[in-house]
Each structure stands twice: as C-alpha cells, then as structure tokens.
Amino acid sequence: MSSELRAFVLGETSETFSISTFDDLKLHTCRMAAACRRQLDISAHRLNPEIYNQACFVEAVRQLIIRHANTRIRILVADTEELARGGSRLVQLAQSMPSSMEMRRRAEEFSGDQRSFMLADDSGFILRNLWNDLNNARLDYNSPYTVRNLAAEFLGMWEQSEPDPALRRLSI
Incomplete structure (x- = not known):
C-alpha cells in the first residue's frame, strides 16, 4: 500500500482499506495527522512509541497546533505508566501547549475496550480492533459516518476520564 500513499486525501478518498504491515500503519498515521486541520482524537490502550513518538x-x-488557532487534540490512554516515565515527545508537546492539546487516562470502566483508533477532523480514521495487533488495521480518509460513530464513543469515554497527574508538567 505504501506506493499508493499519494492517492489518499483526507476528506476526499472514500474507501476503507486494510493495512497489513506495521510500516504502513506508521506511514498512514503520520500522513493522516499531517492532513488534519481542526481536530485529532486518539484512543489507545497505550501510545505505542514507534507510532506516536515518530x-x-x-x-x-x-504544525497542526501552530497553524490552526482553534485546534483541539485529545488523547485517551488506558495505560499511562510508560508515558509517565518520560521520553515521549508527544507528552512534552501536550505539556507545552495545554490550551490545544490534552491527554487523559481512560476511565477504568472502559478497560474492556481493546480497540485503538485515531480520528482526523470529521472524516478520517485509523482503527485497530486489538490495540496490540500492529499488523491489522482499517483506515479511511473520508468516512464521516464511521468517524461520527467513533467520535460519539470517544466523547463518552473522554467525559468519564480524567487527566493523569503523572503526565502534568511540574514547574519548579
């Protein structure tokens, strides 16, 4: 699929594709985030550094935060232990730009949700049904219906979740 990457346009390419390699997953995660203009939501068991620390x-x-004043980036993570140890550039970015980006520890009541997904604006998604299966995912750069449904689930989890104190920046 990598050779076809140029054909994918957020908000225009309307076809659900399967990703069968980890390299394609990493590539499309970067590509979709780069094409985003307003909102990026991520729900994951843990933020795999090979994907989200690229x-x-x-x-x-x-760039999304800098270029677009009303950007909203929300990240829900079930297991924040690795993030709290430090070294995640994404956590550092969230700490430096808290008005545009927020991370929360997913509420315990959602511990049975094994999915990991990213939603870009109101049109694109990348979905893994099992968070630890890095070689099987689905994506679509223009699927408003699916994004709307996943966004409603995300919002329900977001509202029940809280910021993780271990991820806050300590100013001394």
Missing part, C-alpha cells in the same frame, strides 16, 4: 507524527501534531 518525528513525522509529533511534527504533524505540532
């Missing part, structure tokens, strides 16, 4: 992904999120 330079291209962190830079895409940083």
Whole structure:
C-alpha cells in the first residue's frame, strides 16, 4: 500500500482499506495527522512509541497546533505508566501547549475496550480492533459516518476520564 500513499486525501478518498504491515500503519498515521486541520482524537490502550513518538507524527501534531488557532487534540490512554516515565515527545508537546492539546487516562470502566483508533477532523480514521495487533488495521480518509460513530464513543469515554497527574508538567 505504501506506493499508493499519494492517492489518499483526507476528506476526499472514500474507501476503507486494510493495512497489513506495521510500516504502513506508521506511514498512514503520520500522513493522516499531517492532513488534519481542526481536530485529532486518539484512543489507545497505550501510545505505542514507534507510532506516536515518530518525528513525522509529533511534527504533524505540532504544525497542526501552530497553524490552526482553534485546534483541539485529545488523547485517551488506558495505560499511562510508560508515558509517565518520560521520553515521549508527544507528552512534552501536550505539556507545552495545554490550551490545544490534552491527554487523559481512560476511565477504568472502559478497560474492556481493546480497540485503538485515531480520528482526523470529521472524516478520517485509523482503527485497530486489538490495540496490540500492529499488523491489522482499517483506515479511511473520508468516512464521516464511521468517524461520527467513533467520535460519539470517544466523547463518552473522554467525559468519564480524567487527566493523569503523572503526565502534568511540574514547574519548579
């Protein structure tokens, strides 16, 4: 699928594709985040550093925040232990730009949700039904109906979840 990457346009390419390699997953995660203009929502069991700590992904999120004043980036993570240990450029970015980006620890009541997904604006999604299956995902760059349904689920989880104190920046 990598060779076809140029054909994918957020908000225009309307076809659900399967991703069968980890490299394609990383590539499309960066590409979709870079194409985002307003809102990026991520729900994950844990933020896999090989996906979400990639330079291209962190830079895409940083550019989204800088270029668009009303940007909203929300990240829900069930297991924040690894993030709290430090070293995540995404956490550092969230700490430096809290008005545009917020991370929360997913409420315990959603612990049975094994999915991991990213929603870009109101049109694109990447979905893994099992968060730890890095070689099987579905994506669509223009599926408003699916994004609307996943966004409603995300909002329900977001409202029940709270910021993780371990991820806050300590100013001394």
